Amino acid sequence: MSGQSYNPVEMLEKLVAFDTTSAKTNIPLIEFIEDYLASHGLETHRVQTDDGMKSSLHAVIGPAGVPGIGLSGHSDVVPVTDQNWNTDPFTLTKKGSRLYGRGSCDMKGFISCILSHVPKFQKRDLKTPIHLLISYDEEVGCTGVRPMISELGKRLPAPRLVIVGEPTSMKVVDAHKSIHGFETCVTGKESHSGKPHLGVNAIMAAGQLVSELTRIDSEMRARSDGPRFDPPYTNVAVALIEGGTARNITPKNCTIAWMFRTVPSTDPDEIISRFEKFAQEEVLPAMKAVSPDAAIETVQTSRVPSLNAPDGSPAVSLALKLAGKNDTFAVSYGTEGSLFEEAGFSSVIIGPGDIAQAHAPDEFIEESELEECTVFLDKLSDYAEAS
Ligand SMILES: [Zn+2]
Known part of the structure; x- marks a missing residue:
């Protein structure tokens, strides 16, 4: 099977088209990602709800048996009910430099970047594997990621640290309420x-x-x-x-x-x-x-829980290095990062898109943000190849 190939914008177009509002099933989206990863020869693992309506997805790129770097994103989006949209929320629409669509910013933008990057990760001789950690039901209290976290180090390999790609305009966030x-x-x-x-x-x-x-x-x-x-x-x-x-x-x-x-x-x-x-x-x-x-x-x-990364946090240090930044920031929204950190996996928040657009009508992401995230992932590949 030849590997399917999408650039981040094409991938985002695919992902936005799945209506994964938290109250609905995310299985069609998960199947799409499974097919895509399978076309690149990757094995995937689901952590499903009992009724089979929703699932997290876990995949490893690179060597087995070595703790990896987790890239974490939630597949669900908030409802569009009672919001006035100028475009179809589930059709990615480009206007100027902006890409409009529900989830374009929060946070299918990040998921598109990491998925479209898979063939590039695979071309590298990775010493540290990259783990993809895709969850559901984040928007209703970060509930969907919890069963996957409890499998880490058991049925699923544990990451060494986790980068959560919530929209931070690619700033390094080490604390939240x-x-x-x-x-x-x-x-x-x-x-x-x-x-x-x-x-x-x-x-x-x-x-x-x-x-x-x-x-x-x-x-x-x-x-x-x-x-x-x-x-x-x-x-x-x-x-x-x-x-x-x-x-x-x-x-x-x-x-x-x-x-x-x-x-x-x-x-x-x-x-x-x-x-x-x-x-x-x-x-x-x-x-x-x-x-x-x-x-x-x-x-x-x-x-x-709140996230309050300790001094010398491995995840924060790595994110600063890869992003070429010196400053960290704190935000007032909750993320899955605090749950990873609480479970013992050093975590940091950094991702494309401005949180001001999240949950709003006419949600959008700047195309340049996807490019900046891709550069970040290239730096991550360099790092994972070298150490
Ligand atoms: Zn989010």
């Missing part, structure tokens, strides 16, 4: 609104909780202890609230969805335990006095 999501269900008791003393108003109890979260948010902002980040503080936000039946019924239920993003110096448990203490000690007793069934229950719905 953590993201924690929660759902709090408040259960009160219904009554006629003319007899409020017989009921427990779940919405008003939830209001007290919202006030406490607002206080925590203000205090965290005042600390302003993350000077590298924009904004330079931990923030807490209530994002969704739902409850009540009618104006003349004391509401029995109220649910709030809330989240926070921490700078690395904030301990997430501090916020969680302060909220829980307030709920159980300041709000719940008065509710229980009226109705023993009253409850406030909080579940954590998502968690992406």
